[in-house]
Amino acid sequence: MPELPEVETVRRGLQPSMEGAKILKAEARRKDLRFPFQKDFVARLEGQTVAGLGRRAKYLMADLTSGDVLLMHLGMSGSFRVLKDDDRNAPGHFHYERNQDRAHDHVIFHMSSGAAIIFNDPRRFGYMKIIPRNALEDEPLLKGLGPEPLGNEFDAAMLARSCANKKTSLKAALLDQRVVAGLGNIYVCEALFRARLSPRRLAATLATKKGEPAEYARRLVTAIHDILNQAIKAGGSSLRDHRQTNGELGYFQHSFRVYDREGEKCPAPGCGGTIKRFTQNGRSTFWCPKCQK
Template sequence: MPELPEVETVRRGLAPVMEGALVNRLELNRADLRFPLPEAFAEKVSGRRIVSLGRRAKYLLIELEDDLTLISHLGMSGSFRIEETVQGDFHHARSKDSKHDHVIFHVEHDGKHQKVIYNDPRRFGFMHLWKRSELDLYPAFAELGPEPTGNALDADYLARRLSGKSQPLKGALLDQTVIAGLGNIYVCEALWRSHLSPKRQSGTLVTPGGRPKKELTRLTEEIRAVIVDAIAAGGSSLRDHIQTDGSLGYFQHSFSVYDREGEACRMPGCGGTVTRITQSGRSTFYCPTCQK
């Protein structure tokens, strides 16, 4: 499933085409994705201007006129692509099997007509409409923690959330009420950068007085750094994820532990071997030698 850096990469790719554009028509090739599409979806979106594109955790937010937001989740295989049109024909060749083109935005920006196409072979993604003024009430957002790159995430905040917890560190960081949008790949990478074992009890990073230890301060910094690095690389193109122009993300070439079971640890001077274990039904990759 695309993680936060992949969704942010999609947002940045779509913004130049969609922000400020008029949706001349919303074309629907089916009535549902993972869930039924909103009632009168095409009618409510067509004719509206797109004010801005945002993101909350792993959700793409298409802000429309009149206090309306289109909330999109990519699921396992969803992707957007941009195609220019000339007299109704595609200017560029289709980059995906068109039978999976389920939702098509026909947009106009400064006299230029383009198509923004949502393609989803497995149909695990979904789209909802919600009032922008009430986004905090959207069920998936109600209890989300701070963004991993936002100012609200710091060592003091994590100390408050982890204090007294015996839960393994990996599980605590995947809890979306603790940090929003942080997924399996980037938790593994941040823990490796911080020299912390995914099996370590969360509360051991907090002093008896509730203050963050130096290890927790470093972990907070590395969480932010790994997300920033992944966004700069265009995300990680695992399985179905591609960028809006059809190109791939490249952060997977920088993985230090994720999906590197049995390979030598890349930490200078370590000499250990990357190991895979299962935690809560998910694969965890780490180096037992340098992560304690």
């Protein structure tokens, strides 16, 4: 499933064609994706201008001039592509090569910018929902989400407070969207490696007995910031389904140091260990037992 860097990459790819443009026509080509579309889904979109296109955790959020917000989630295999007028004038040309089956083009937004924004989702685990802006705080899909890992709220002190009384592993705590929003398996594995912290470490060790952030917490926050910023700059990681809105692959997977590198030598200078994999909370964890303590 796409994580924060992939969703942020998609947001940036859609922004030039969506932000400030009016939705001239909306098409929902089926009644549902993961969840049924609202009965007035199309009617509430058509004629509305996208005042801003943001992201919260792994959600895309289009702020509409009507006072509604269109919440969008990519799911397992969902993707957007931008088809502009110039592309439509080139017969048979699509620059988005991953999925050629147009039967999976489930939602299309025709924008006043001249672009068609097409949502393709073969597995249909993605979803869209329109929410009144003044009801966002009570929306079950958003309620309880922790701070953004690249936001000002997220620092060593905040992370230490959130983990102080947890009896779970450090990796499990970081994957808990109530602790920090948007992190997933790939980037948690990579951040823990860069911070030289074991995924099995007790989450509570990020705080001292006085409740202050331990040095571990500072190292980890720095690693999370670095890994996410680098991944966004690289367009995310393309393992199976993710591509950017222009059809290009993200390439951060070439910078993985531990994820999906079981059996390889640890890349940490002077370590000499071997990358191992084990199952943790139903997910594959990749780490170096020698240098991650």
